[in-house]
Each structure stands twice: as structure tokens, then as C-alpha cells.
Amino acid sequence: MTAVAVARYLLSDAWRSQRVIIPVVLQIAVLAVLFGGDPGPLPTPWAASILALYPVSAWLALTLANTEDPVQRSVTVAAAGGPGPVAAGTLLVAVAGDLLLTLLSVAWPLVATHYTVPPGVLVGALLAHLAAGLTGTAVGFLCARPLVQRIGWSLLIALVVVIATAVQPWLPPVGSSVSAIEAGGHPGSLLVPVLVALVLAVVATAVSSTVARRG
Known part of the structure; x- marks a missing residue:
């Protein structure tokens, strides 16, 4: 079974469980509050939606990784030919979710407010949100099974990591992405955060x- 086939299966299974809906609805609720009135000229208000997307994407990745119980996951691993395709398929689904939430977060204020931005700044906003989403995916995977077995500990560790890293403006990928958006959102300043976030997600x-292979 290829990673793409695993991704389709996991997406279907996650959708049936409906647990992935909660983080998506949470991001929508945050966007509705942030941009429901007059948030001020873009791109600065996007800094708040970037910070919101970080924990939401971590929650989404953690949910995807823990959708199956250990017995079900062992069956999926056996059918896929090993834990590698399963991990890669989970990453594909999580990245698809990050892309969806990124597009939603960037488009919302463009539709809901009267503010416009130059194309370059729009690209910068997309890159900044994607960096936060991919970083959240990395955190979610590192806090999920098989590394952390209990969901309570998973959520607690993920929360601590998100809070500790999101508030550091010098720290890539999330802190530096927020700083870049607040400084004008030039795309060139966001290439490194996106690359770092992608590496973190792959690692x-x-x-x-x-860990699953050795377990």
C-alpha cells in the first residue's frame, strides 16, 4: 500500500470519527472573532491568525496520528507493508489540512474586510501561515503515538511546547513568521521559516x- 493510498484511508477514517472537525471549527471560530469587526489594515492582523493556526494544526496532527487505536494501527501497518508508508500517509493528510487552514486564514480577512494587500504581501501571508501549520504538525506528531501513549500527556506536552515556542519572536519558524508579518510580510523573509518548518515536519x-518500527 502506497503512502497516497494510506492517506486516502486515514482521511476517510478520520472523517468518520469526526474528531478532526473540532480543530477546524476552532480555527473558523478564531477567524470569525479576529476579523468580525475592524481588525485594522493588513498584514498585521494576520499575526494573530498565525498564532492561532499553530496550536490548531498541532491538535489536528495529534488527532490524525491517534485516530486509530493501537490494535487498528497495527493492522494498518501490516497492510501498508510497514510503519513508513503509514507515517508518510499521515503526514500527507496533515499537510493537506495545513494547506486548507492556511488558505482559509488568509482569505477570510480579504473577504470579510475592505482591506487589500499587494500580491507580494499576500504570498508572504500564505508562507507565514504555512510555516505555523507545518510546525504544529511536527509538534503534533512528536506528541502522539507511538512516542507518547496517553492522550492526556500528549495534549499537555503539545500545549507546553506551543506556548513556549510561539512567544519567542526570534525563534523560527512561528515566532520569526509572526515578526516578519508584523514587519510587512515580505516573502523573502519567510522562506527560511517555511523551509525550517518543512524539515521539522519531515523529521x-x-x-x-x-519508533513504531522498533516498538
Whole structure:
């Protein structure tokens, strides 16, 4: 079974469980509050939606990784030919969710407010949100099974990591992305955060696969 086939299966299974709906609804609620009135000229208000997307994407990734119980996951791993395709398929679904939430977060104020932005700043906003989403995915994977077995501990560790890293403006990918948006959102200033976030997500996936293989 290829990673794409695993991704389709996991997406279907996650949708049936409906647990992935909660983080998506949470991001929608945050956007409705942030941009329901007059948030001020863009791109500065996007800083808040970037900070919101970080924990939401972590929650989404953690939910995707823990959708199946250990017995079900072992069956999926056996059918896929090992934990590698399962981890890669989970990453594909999580990244698809990050892209969806990124597009939603960037488009919302463009539709709900009268503010417009130059194309370059729009690209910068997309990159900044994607960096936060991918970083959240990495955190979610590192806090989910098979690394952390209990969901209570998973949520607590993820929350601590998100809070500790989101408030550091010098720290890529999330802190530096927020700082770049507040400074004008030039796309060039956001390439490094996106690349760092992508590496983190891939490394987290590899770590999860390795631990599952040894378990």
C-alpha cells in the first residue's frame, strides 16, 4: 500500500470519527472573532491568525496520528507493508489540512474586510501561515503515538511546547513568521521559516516511523 493510498484511508477514517472537525471549527471560530469587526489594515492582523493556526494544526496532527487505536494501527501497518508508508500517509493528510487552514486564514480577512494587500504581501501571508501549520504538525506528531501513549500527556506536552515556542519572536519558524508579518510580510523573509518548518515536519514523521518500527 502506497503512502497516497494510506492517506486516502486515514482521511476517510478520520472523517468518520469526526474528531478532526473540532480543530477546524476552532480555527473558523478564531477567524470569525479576529476579523468580525475592524481588525485594522493588513498584514498585521494576520499575526494573530498565525498564532492561532499553530496550536490548531498541532491538535489536528495529534488527532490524525491517534485516530486509530493501537490494535487498528497495527493492522494498518501490516497492510501498508510497514510503519513508513503509514507515517508518510499521515503526514500527507496533515499537510493537506495545513494547506486548507492556511488558505482559509488568509482569505477570510480579504473577504470579510475592505482591506487589500499587494500580491507580494499576500504570498508572504500564505508562507507565514504555512510555516505555523507545518510546525504544529511536527509538534503534533512528536506528541502522539507511538512516542507518547496517553492522550492526556500528549495534549499537555503539545500545549507546553506551543506556548513556549510561539512567544519567542526570534525563534523560527512561528515566532520569526509572526515578526516578519508584523514587519510587512515580505516573502523573502519567510522562506527560511517555511523551509525550517518543512524539515521539522519531515523529521517528526521519520522519528515517529522509526519508533513504531522498533516498538
